[in-house]
Amino acid sequence: MWMLAVYDIANDKRLNKVAKILKDYGVRVQKSKFEMDVSESTFAHLRERIGKVIVPAEDGVKYIPLCEKCRNKIEIIGQGRYVDPDSEFYVL
Numbered sequence: 001m002w003m004l005a006v007y008d009i010a011n012d013k014r015l016n017k018v019a020k021i022l023k024d025y026g027v028r029v030q031k032s033k034f035e036m037d038v039s040e041s042t043f044a045h046l047r048e049r050i051g052k053v054i055v056p057a058e059d060g061v062k063y064i065p066l067c068e069k070c071r072n073k074i075e076i077i078g079q080g081r082y083v084d085p086d087s088e089f090y091v092l
Contacts (some may be wrong), residue, residue, distance in 0.1 A: 003065055006061070009059045021046065
């Protein structure tokens with residue numbers, strides 16, 4: 001199933017952990033948004049891992065299912081994938 005995960009984490013250490021976990025399952029499309037294609041069991045495992053990191057009173061993670069019909073209607077203006085301005089680039 002296609003999912004969009006968006007998050008707002010209050011603590012930098014937890015934020016980095018959440019981002020690292022989500023990278024195991026999907027592709028970062030914006031700074032705090034990931035798209036992923038996961039099975040139900042994999043999604044359950046992801047939620048469990050995130051749940052062990054966040055503090056619900058301070059942090060928020062939202063999982064939004066994307067049906068195939070809706071996914072095909074996504075309109076992208078500009079960058080379609082997140083490009084980290086702090087990462088290293090090689091110019092050939």
